[in-house]
Amino acid sequence: VTDGASKSSASPETLSWVGGKAGHLRLIDQTLLPGQLAFVDCDRVETVWEAIQALRVRGAPAIGIAAAYGVYLGVRQANVTDETAFFDRLDEVISYLGSSRPTAVNLYWALQRVREAAAAQQGPSVSDLQDGLLEEARRMHAEDRQICRTIGHVGADLLPDGSGVLTHCNAGGLATSEYGTALAVIFAAQDQGKQLQVFVDETRPLLQGARLTAWELLQRRIPAILICDSMAAQVMREGRVQLVVTGADRIVANGDVANKIGTYGLAVLAAAHKIPFYVAAPRSTFDLSLSSGEDIPIEQRSPREVTHGFGRSTAPADVRVYNPAFDVTPARYIQAIVTECGLIQPVSAQRIREVIGQHHSGT
């Protein structure tokens, strides 16, 4: 389904726009890391949809940016000639991209933002409307870089010098335009001169921790220790970690957090070991239209991710599988949420509104 993949030894960017208006979106194919650094070049919206669905690009913020570029590609390829056709096509493309993954709200946030930006333009030509979509995607892309830096800055003080940190899945540069959210906090603490040791959950079934987070940490020469997800409790019990920090895919009005499957269990285990549990995420991850985490749709993924996750069968052929991609961590387990707008602590509906603004509705 991909338009093409090319290898490169250049410094890797999670996603980049190559060229001008006739250009294309280039993504690192994260399913091939760390063994192979290859790129997917997308000049059609279908390629972007597939890349999101197949987790070639993943991580809530990165999905949002990829989708914004995807909107531009989808409208461009339709060659619409009048404003009505433009907005019809725009809605069609937005609806299509929205179907790629159901849990991360940044996807809907980005699509909505692009839609609103287009609607806000008064009487331009179809060509200008189209150009405006690309400009908006590029603006979101640039903003995300700044947001991640700010999240790192806001959160760095939470990490004591010499501490052991546990993280799950990948909330690093590969999950964003660059730098990350949970890993941004770690990177910023490192930049402050702190010595840290990071325990990395491998994050079954798709091993984003082993494949992506370990890779990012090693690139920055941060001591990373890979563990299986089932070892986190023991690592806590042995006093090897002083805090847990993860990203988020959706945060609702009461502070409940949807994130990669396994996050909820970690939060319960952290509480049992009296270890603070932090979440780092941009404002675009908040969905204040939902009052509780119970309302978040949880993506169910293919059984084959569990039974054939490593290129060969690891279970009986006829076994049933339950494979939820996310879980929901209740706000009461979360010590603080790190955002570019400031620290949300305690995690309460009121404090969330204070920090990220009452008018923000998420979708």
Next chain:
Amino acid sequence: VTDGASKSSASPETLSWVGGKAGHLRLIDQTLLPGQLAFVDCDRVETVWEAIQALRVRGAPAIGIAAAYGVYLGVRQANVTDETAFFDRLDEVISYLGSSRPTAVNLYWALQRVREAAAAQQGPSVSDLQDGLLEEARRMHAEDRQICRTIGHVGADLLPDGSGVLTHCNAGGLATSEYGTALAVIFAAQDQGKQLQVFVDETRPLLQGARLTAWELLQRRIPAILICDSMAAQVMREGRVQLVVTGADRIVANGDVANKIGTYGLAVLAAAHKIPFYVAAPRSTFDLSLSSGEDIPIEQRSPREVTHGFGRSTAPADVRVYNPAFDVTPARYIQAIVTECGLIQPVSAQRIREVIGQHHSGT
């Protein structure tokens, strides 16, 4: 290192003694399941040692039985001619086999039992002493079958009809002579006509749950649902399981239980969800010489089990790995321990002594 492996479509036995005094030990090579049912034929002690170390035979009770046969093989191959040489070689073989895996106490229990049985024989010939080793191994083997049946019978009432059960690793027929410990409880409840649904943790890094437990359950037509270890908390939160039952590799005087890595985390999660957590294990798993779980040696295994667990690399080549094979669950998290001597409930030093007998020292 194996003497040879052969394929067969015969009904599989975890371990069997083939032939008479000149015979050999045949083991299912569990590292190849469920894709391939192959056997390792051991006629030398070195082959038994390698099979235990490499987890071709695994599960605390099965390790004990394999080791007992291994003692006979090791003495037989030495061709000793007098009693002194016999006992020297016996001690040498016992020490060697004891070095194969450090955590499961059944290994030491079995070796000690064989040693004591040999020492108890008054004035026989070396040939009779040697035959006595094989007889003792066969006796232990036969006893284990009966013990597992009894464990199932004792524990079956703990499982309400219609309940969801979560288990970790493999404490089934493949971990024993047949029938199992934790799975014996499930099998016995099924035999009572109860409808059960069993959630099976895949059990990284070596996937004994996905490979072995799912296979055993499907063979008995018990509904099995495979999950990643990181999904257990979510399955509990969704109300899908009413209890957890696992096996054990060593249980000490205060009731602390060493078992496959991930067990401790499950116990903490079960407590947080007010779900009872049960352990099923034979009397030979108890080591009353240790007062607390802190004293149990925890086997550390190769990083490659984590980074190359599926035949290909799933992490950066230079990443550090922490890979403890076991963890220790404090007695306070365990609702009851099911043994062939009866139910230990509450799990306390006093109740353990009452049920399994004060004179039993484990090693």
